Amino acid sequence: QLQLQESGPGLVKPSETLSLICTVSGGSISSDAYYWGWVRQTPGKGLEWIGYFDNGGSTYYNPSLQSRVTVSADKSSNQIALTLTSVTAADMALYHCARHRWTYGYFDSWGQGILVTVSS
Amino acid sequence: QSALTQPPSASGSPGQSVTISCTGTSSDVGRYNYVSWYQQHPGSAPKVIIYEVNKRPSGVPDRFSGSKSGNTASLTVSGLQADDEAEYYCSSYGDRNNWVFGGGTKLTVL
Numbered sequence: 001q002l003q004l005q006e007s008g009p010g011l012v013k014p015s016e017t018l019s020l021i022c023t024v025s026g027g028s029i030s031s032d033a034y035y036w037g038w039v040r041q042t043p044g045k046g047l048e049w050i051g052y053f054d055n056g057g058s059t060y061y062n063p064s065l066q067s068r069v070t071v072s073a074d075k076s077s078n079q080i081a082l083t084l085t086s087v088t089a090a091d092m093a094l095y096h097c098a099r100h101r102w103t104y105g106y107f108d109s110w111g112q113g114i115l116v117t118v119s120s
Numbered sequence: 121q122s123a124l125t126q127p128p129s130a131s132g133s134p135g136q137s138v139t140i141s142c143t144g145t146s147s148d149v150g151r152y153n154y155v156s157w158y159q160q161h162p163g164s165a166p167k168v169i170i171y172e173v174n175k176r177p178s179g180v181p182d183r184f185s186g187s188k189s190g191n192t193a194s195l196t197v198s199g200l201q202a203d204d205e206a207e208y209y210c211s212s213y214g215d216r217n218n219w220v221f222g223g224g225t226k227l228t229v230l
Contacts, residue, residue, distance in 0.1 A: 039221075046122050047158075047166070047209050047221035060217050096165060104172055105154030105213055110165035 002026040004097045004111035011117050018087050018118075022080040022097030022111055030055055030075055035100040037071050038082045039107065040093035048093075050082065052100055092118045123220035124149065124210055131228040132200045140225045142193040142210030148220050150191035154213035157186055157195045160224075161206045170195060197227070205229045 008020035022038075029036050037052025037060075051061035051071040061069055070083045080097050094113040101108045125143040132138035142149065142157075149155055155173045158166035168177055170186035173193065183198045193212070197204055210222040 044223075046126075046223040047211070048122075049211075049219035049221065063216055063218055104175075106156040106168045106171040106211070107158075107166070108168055108177070110167075112165055 002099070002109050004099070004109060006095060006097050006111045006114040008114060008116075010115055011119060012087050012091075013120050014088055014118055015086055018082070018084040018091065018116060020082045020095055020097075020114060020116075022082075024078045024080065024097075024099075027099075029073055029078055029080060033101065033103065035060075035102050036073065036080050037098060037100060038080070038095060039098050039110075040095045041113065042093045050084075050095075052098075053080075054102070087118050089118050092116060122223035123214070124212060124222035126208075126210060126222035126225045128223070129226045129228065131230055132197075133230045134200050134202065136200050137196060137198045138200060138227065139194050139196045140208055140210075140227070142195070142212075142222050144191050144193070144212055144214075144220065146191060148212040148214035148218075149188065149193050151215070152213045153188070155186065155188055155193045156211045157184075157193075158209045158211065159204075159206045160209065166209060200229050202229050 003025045012018045035052040038050040053059045068085045072081045096113040097111045098107040099109040157170035160166045173188045174186040185196045207224045
């Protein structure tokens with residue numbers, strides 16, 4: 001059974017860089033059938049797509065975050081990484097890694113999420 | 121402010137039907153049929169219940185149905201059950217290779 005587990009610091013200072021890792025088990029991030037990426041969740045805004053990559057190494061990002069975000073793959077470790085630079089309080093959220101079934105246009109597997117607080 | 125607009129709450133009694141709307145624009149919901157709906161119970165990850173406007177993944181009861189008209193998509197839950205009480209989010213593909221979500225609707229089963 002596919003499992004996605006997020007990890008990383010739960011507290012980041014304003015203006016610094018947020019870095020998270022998602023470890024995938026029970027499936028390979030090298031599969032052609034899926035994209036892999038991140039979605040964040042806040043009580044006020046709901047869900048927000050951050051970005052994902054495909055098996056060919058192409059990346060796709062939310063235009064509103066594109067200048068600050070990088071999503072990448074470590075295929076040897078079957079992990080997905082997220083970096084978000086110059087964070088502010090608006091970046092406080094529950095960050096989920098997720099698998100996207102691109103043929104049908106939906107996220108079919110999600111991690112439980114990791115809560116990130118931005119505070120000095 | 122979310123890209124797609126959903127009512128913050130909806131409610132119904134057991135056995136009744138409830139419909140949740142999701143309003144976008146001609147650049148997302150109105151243009152593409154990649155509209156999906158997710159159900160999220162407290163403390164759990166979102167789970168897809170509708171994709172491509174009106175298709176159900178395997179295992180999702182046919183009490184859940186989706187539709188779209190113009191820039192507005194809708195999710196209908198028929199024969200409400202206690203376990204349907206959850207947060208529901210819509211999502212759509214949008215221009216510039218973007219995925220947009222709604223702010224969520226809290227469904228209460230009275």
